[in-house]
Every structure is written in C-alpha cells, then in structure tokens.
Amino acid sequence: MMSLLSILSVKAEDGSKLWLRHDVLRTAQVNGVEGKASEILKLYYPGKQVTLNIDASMPANDGYRIEGSEDNITLSAHTQSGLLYGAFALLRGENESSSPFFDLRILNHWDNLDGSIERGYAGESIFWNDSLEIDHQKIEAYAMANASIGINGTVLNNVNASPKMLTEVYLNKVKEIADILRPWGIRVYISVNFGSPKALGEVETADPLNKKVRRWWKKKADEIYSIIPDFGGFLVKANSEGQPGPFDYDRTHADGANMLADALKPHGGIVMWRSFVYGAKHKGEDRVMQAVSEFKPHDGEFRDNVILQSKNGPLDFQPREPYAPIFDQMQKTSQMAELQITQEYLGHSHHLVFLAPMWEEFFSYVAPEKLKGIAGVANIGLDTNWCGHHFAQSNWYAFGRLAWNPKMSSKQIAEEWLKLTLEDQDLIAKNERERGNRRASRKENSSQQIRKTHVPYSTVYNSLLDMMLRSREACVDYMMPNGLHHIFKFDHHYGPQPDGFIASYPLEWCPVYYHKADKDGLGFDRTSSTGSGATLQYPEPYRSMYDSRETCPEEFLLWFHHVPWDYKMKSGRTLMEELEYRYQRGVNEVVDFIATWQEAKPYIDAQRWQEVNDKLTLQLVSAREWQRVCTEYFGSFTKAE
Numbered sequence: 051m052m053s054l055l056s057i058l059s060v061k062a063e064d065g066s067k068l069w070l071r072h073d074v075l076r077t078a079q080v081n082g083v084e085g086k087a088s089e090i091l092k093l094y095y096p097g098k099q100v101t102l103n104i105d106a107s108m109p110a111n112d113g114y115r116i117e118g119s120e121d122n123i124t125l126s127a128h129t130q131s132g133l134l135y136g137a138f139a140l141l142r143g144e145n146e147s148s149s150p151f152f153d154l155r156i157l158n159h160w161d162n163l164d165g166s167i168e169r170g171y172a173g174e175s176i177f178w179n180d181s182l183e184i185d186h187q188k189i190e191a192y193a194m195a196n197a198s199i200g201i202n203g204t205v206l207n208n209v210n211a212s213p214k215m216l217t218e219v220y221l222n223k224v225k226e227i228a229d230i231l232r233p234w235g236i237r238v239y240i241s242v243n244f245g246s247p248k249a250l251g252e253v254e255t256a257d258p259l260n261k262k263v264r265r266w267w268k269k270k271a272d273e274i275y276s277i278i279p280d281f282g283g284f285l286v287k288a289n290s291e292g293q294p295g296p297f298d299y300d301r302t303h304a305d306g307a308n309m310l311a312d313a314l315k316p317h318g319g320i321v322m323w324r325s326f327v328y329g330a331k332h333k334g335e336d337r338v339m340q341a342v343s344e345f346k347p348h349d350g351e352f353r354d355n356v357i358l359q360s361k362n363g364p365l366d367f368q369p370r371e372p373y374a375p376i377f378d379q380m381q382k383t384s385q386m387a388e389l390q391i392t393q394e395y396l397g398h399s400h401h402l403v404f405l406a407p408m409w410e411e412f413f414s415y416v417a418p419e420k421l422k423g424i425a426g427v428a429n430i431g432l433d434t435n436w437c438g439h440h441f442a443q444s445n446w447y448a449f450g451r452l453a454w455n456p457k458m459s460s461k462q463i464a465e466e467w468l469k470l471t472l473e474d475q476d477l478i479a480k481n482e483r484e485r486g487n488r489r490a491s492r493k494e495n496s497s498q499q500i501r502k503t504h505v506p507y508s509t510v511y512n513s514l515l516d517m518m519l520r521s522r523e524a525c526v527d528y529m530m531p532n533g534l535h536h537i538f539k540f541d542h543h544y545g546p547q548p549d550g551f552i553a554s555y556p557l558e559w560c561p562v563y564y565h566k567a568d569k570d571g572l573g574f575d576r577t578s579s580t581g582s583g584a585t586l587q588y589p590e591p592y593r594s595m596y597d598s599r600e601t602c603p604e605e606f607l608l609w610f611h612h613v614p615w616d617y618k619m620k621s622g623r624t625l626m627e628e629l630e631y632r633y634q635r636g637v638n639e640v641v642d643f644i645a646t647w648q649e650a651k652p653y654i655d656a657q658r659w660q661e662v663n664d665k666l667t668l669q670l671v672s673a674r675e676w677q678r679v680c681t682e683y684f685g686s687f688t689k690a691e
C-alpha cells in the first residue's frame with residue numbers, strides 16, 4: 051500500500067507540519083466528520099478508490115474496519131470519527147482494522163487566559179490572548195494533528211483555573227473553538243475554579259452543599275450546553291496548591307465533585323476530579339502518601355460521571371517514579387491517568403527525551419484495563435514547530451498513539467514518528483546515489499583521495515531510533531539516578547539544586563526533604579518498619595519488594611530507602627560510586643546522541659538539523675551541570691567526619 055511518505059511534498063522543513071508533512075486544508079470545507087475523512091483521502095490518497103461506510107452493526111466506538119485490496123478499499127466505522135481515524139491509518143500505510151482502547155483520549159492545556167502557559171516551553175497559548183482573537187487556521191491545524199493520532203478531547207485552560215473562564219465572554223470563545231474542533235471529532239472541556247460562584251460575586255459562598263451554589267452550577271451547565279451541545283465536562287483541581295475546594299467549607303472531595311457531576315449529568319457531561327493533593331488535610335504526612343489518605347475513605351461515594359484523575363506517579367511527574375498506588379486503592383471509583391507531555395521535569399524543550407518508554411513502564415504496573423481514559427498535559431504553543439524542540443513533537447504523537455493503543459511499544463511508536471516526521475526520500479536517494487558514485491570512482495581510480503563516506507541511511511535510521519529509545523533513561527541517569535527525586539531548582543525546575551531549602555517554603559518544595567542526605571547515607575526511608583510506611587500503600591508483590599532494601603529494584607532504591615554511603619550495590623560498587631557511575635553514563639549518552647546527530651546530517655533538512663543540534667549542545671551543558679553539582683554535593687557527605 052502506498053504510504054504517506056511517497057505522496058508528500060517535503061520542502062520547507064520548519065517543523066510546522068509535524069508528522070503531517072502535507073499542505074493542510076487545501077480544499078473547500080466539507081462539513082461533518084465524514085466530510086473530513088473523505089476530504090483527507092481525496093487529497094492525500096490520490097488515485098485510490100475508497101468507499102466510506104457507516105456501519106451501525108459495528109461496536110459503538112471510534113474503531114474502524116479496513117477491507118478490500120489496495121485500489122478498492124472499503125473503510126467502515128460505527129461513528130463518523132471512526133472514518134476519520136481510519137482515513138489517517140490508511141495514510142500511515144496501515145491496512146488493519148482497529149479500535150481505540152480508551153474512550154477518553156484528552157489533552158490538558160495548562161493555558162492561562164492571558165496567553166501564558168504554565169510549564170509551557172513552546173511559546174504562548176494557541177487558544178488565549180488578551181485580544182481574545184481566535185486563529186482559526188492554527189486551531190484547525192491543531193485539530194487535524196490531534197485527529198490524526200486519535201485524540202478526541204481537549205481541556206482548553208489551566209487547572210489553576212481563572213473564574214473568568216465561566217463568564218459569557220470566555221464561554222463564547224470556547225464555543226468558537228468547539229465549532230472548529232467538532233468536525234475533527236474533538237470535544238472541548240474546561241478547567242473550572244471551584245470557588246467560581248463566590249469569586250465572580252454571584253453567590254456569597256461556594257459551599258457545595260449550599261442550595262444557591264448548587265443552583266448556580268446547574269444554571270451554568272445549562273448555559274454552557276445551550277451553546278455547546280456536545281461539551282465534554284469539567285476538570286477540577288481543588289484544595290491543592292492554594293486552589294479553593296470543598297475543604298474550605300468542611301466538605302469532602304466527594305461532596306465537591308458530586309455537586310458538579312449533578313449539574314452536568316442531565317447533559318451527559320463528566321467531571322475529571324484531580325487527586326494531585328498535598329498539604330491540605332494530611333499536612334506533615336509523607337507527600338507521596340497524601341492522595342491515598344485523602345481519597346481512599348471516599349471510595350464508593352463518587353457519582354458515576356466523576357472520574358478521578360491521577361498523575362502516573364505519587365509525587366509529581368519526575369523522570370522516574372514508582373507508579374501511584376491510588377490506582378490500586380480506589381476500587382469503586384472510575385479513574386484516569388494524567389501523563390505530562392510537556393517536559394517540566396525533563397529538561398523543558400531543551401532536552402531530547404522521548405517519553406514513550408516512561409509511559410510504557412507505567413502501563414507495565416497499572417493495567418490499562420483499570421482506567422477509563424487518559425489525559426496528557428500538552429507541550430503545545432505558538433512556536434513554529436509547536437513544541438519548542440523538533441523531537442518533542444514525538445511526545446505529543448506518542449501520547450495520542452498510546453491513548454489509542456496503550457499496548458503499542460515505544461519502538462513501534464518511535465519508528466512511525468521518525469518515518470513520518472524526519473525522513474526525506476529525496477535526500478536519502480541523493481545521498482545513497484552519491485555513496486554509490488564514490489564507491490564506483492574509488493574502484494576506477496584507487497589513488498584518488500578517499501573522501502569520508504556517508505554512513506548509509508539504514509545505519510543512521512537505527513541510530514536515531516536507538517537514540518530516542520535510550521533518551522529517557524539517559525535523562526534519569528544524568529538527573530536523578532537510583533530513585534532520587536525532586537532535587538530541581540526551585541520554581542522553574544530546570545537544573546539541579548540538591549542543597550535546596552527555603553525556610554518560608556512548604557517543605558514539600560525543598561529538595562533536601564526528598565533526598566535526606568546526611569553523614570550516614572542518602573534517600574527517603576518509606577519502609578514500614580523505620581520509615582513513613584508509603585510501601586504499605588502498595589499491594590503485593592510490590593509492598594514486600596519495595597519494603598526491603600535487598601529486594602527493592604535499584605532504580606527505586608533511594609525512593610524507598612535511606613541507604614549508607616558505602617552500601618554495596620549489585621554492581622559491586624558502593625552507593626556513592628554507583629551514583630558517580632550513573633551520572634557519567636548519562637552524560638556519555640548525550641555525547642553519543644550528538645555523534646548520532648552528526649551522522650544524520652546529510653539526511654536531514656538544514657533547518658531542523660541545525661535547530662536540533664543547537665538543542666543537543668544545550669542538553670550536554672545541562673547534563674554536565676547535573677553531574678557536577680550532584681556528585682559534588684553528595685560526595686561532600688561521604689567526606690564528612
């Protein structure tokens with residue numbers, strides 16, 4: 051089957067086309083999702099006979115069936131979105147039927163209404179700005195990119211939500227955006243501030259059991275659905291990091307979530323209630339335990355249109371964390387996982403870190419079957435290449451593909467992305483020709499000076515793939531090996547600050563709270579016997595495995611144990627030697643990535659090659675800083691009296 055690659059025109063390569071390197075929306079608008087599917091096929095699948103067919107006997111989801119031969123294909127689906135996803139699958143060169151694992155495949159934008167983005171490293175918001183102007187073309191391109199990887203929902207504003215979001219002016223903007231996204235099968239959701247009725251001055255309280263408050267939210271939901279009939283629902287961060295919530299009125303998370311759920315229920319909307327909480331009810335308890343402490347007692351109390359949304363790890367999007375035990379602990383509550391695509395703790399948009407291996411690791415602990423959906427904190431902004439780093443596009447891509455099929459391997463995803471995004475058949479052919487010519491002329495004239503030959507494309511391709519697949523482990527090594535966590539600089543989270551302590555800050559923001567380095571050793575004791583007992587939140591076999599220093603996987607050792615400096619690791623090295631070894635290994639990896647990128651030069655367009663090369667240089671500087679600062683700081687304890 052003809053693949054997308056052979057029909058692309060790939061000239062100006064500034065990354066703006068993502069993995070869809072063809073002109074977006076060249077034809078007249080066709081309404082409806084079926085319209086988009088046929089439009090895409092006509093445009094990018096020329097000369098093919100594809101019959102589109104809505105088949106009500108198929109399962110009622112967004113899946114599709116591909117039948118027939120190369121030049122006479124029938125694409126069937128139960129829904130119009132299914133046809134659209136099938137059309138994109140054909141463009142990727144796939145010819146197998148498929149259906150999505152999760153019904154909810156949602157991006158979370160942490161975009162503020164003034165256009166800034168919390169933890170965004172790719173420019174300002176594509177949705178919001180002070181002039182309230184919506185760039186239709188941009189948003190349509192965004193919609194198409196999402197549809198091409200199966201994403202079917204998007205939360206348009208930051209979880210630290212402004213109450214203004216619920217005012218008429220902004221809701222009309224949400225409607226405008228929803229109208230652009232709808233033909234691409236994407237629903238809109240918004241983050242809401244729990245205190246809105248009070249903050250907007252419309253009710254004197256935001257108490258979820260107060261009648262006026264409940265009425266206010268019902269009316270608000272009715273108003274939203276009157277202009278956006280397929281509105282998805284609310285995402286809520288409550289009683290977390292200073293946000294208002296039900297605790298302000300002595301009510302529970304269930305009281306708060308259920309009130310919103312009741313308002314949305316008649317319209318079919320959902321509430322995604324976040325479990326990212328610390329420092330409210332259980333202040334002083336080990337931070338990684340607080341979500342379970344707060345939510346477990348309310349398991350079973352939530353309405354059926356409430357979904358508890360939890361980050362993959364119990365702390366906060368670190369380069370490596372054990373999985374969050376809340377996924378096991380809540381057994382009567384619907385749950386979804388929140389992954390962070392934007393690289394807040396993984397080098398921002400300066401570091402090349404392919405995140406699929408991290409998410410694959412998460413799914414190896416938390417069976418996707420336990421989850422209703424998956425949310426990804428977007429890395430998208432107004433930068434020409436959308437994500438700040440060309441390779442960061444692969445993380446947006448990977449999120450979508452995993453939301454469709456969480457059993458896909460990182461390797462499969464990386465291969466797809468590399469082929470769609472970076473390969474330039476003309477350049478490959480040109481270079482292969484040149485290599486051939488050089489070989490021929492060497493044979494004819496052996497005395498001719500042999501110029502350095504290009505590495506063949508197949509070798510380069512394998513190295514690029516390898517680089518992507520190793521990049522997350524490299525990041526763990528040069529930032530926080532062996533279970534170290536949260537030793538970032540305050541506030542911006544780029545770079546190391548292992549000595550970080552500010553008395554006026556919550557202890558949970560201070561690196562020293564997490565690594566607990568002292569003259570005896572390093573690491574957070576979370577064991578049941580002498581530590582915080584966080585291990586007890588895990589079921590067997592993890593509980594016992596993590597609880598004992600001997601059986602705890604070394605990648606989590608300092609997460610669960612306070613370990614003597616001269617402790618013998620499996621490698622035979624002492625703990626301190628092991629850390630030194632890993633920091634060095636991480637740095638070496640980045641050096642190797644740079645060499646790989648040099649080899650790839652002949653095969654990559656000049657602009658993207660140069661931009662990635664510049665970023666790799668920054669990444670190496672940063673990796674070396676991590677290595678130097680951390681080994682010096684931890685080393686100073688081993689030398690102490």
Ligand code: BDP
Nearest residue numbers: 168169209210287326366367
């Ligand atoms: C932390 C971020 C902060 C977010 C918070 C959250 O530093 O900006 O608001 O998570 O997820 O990782 O609510």
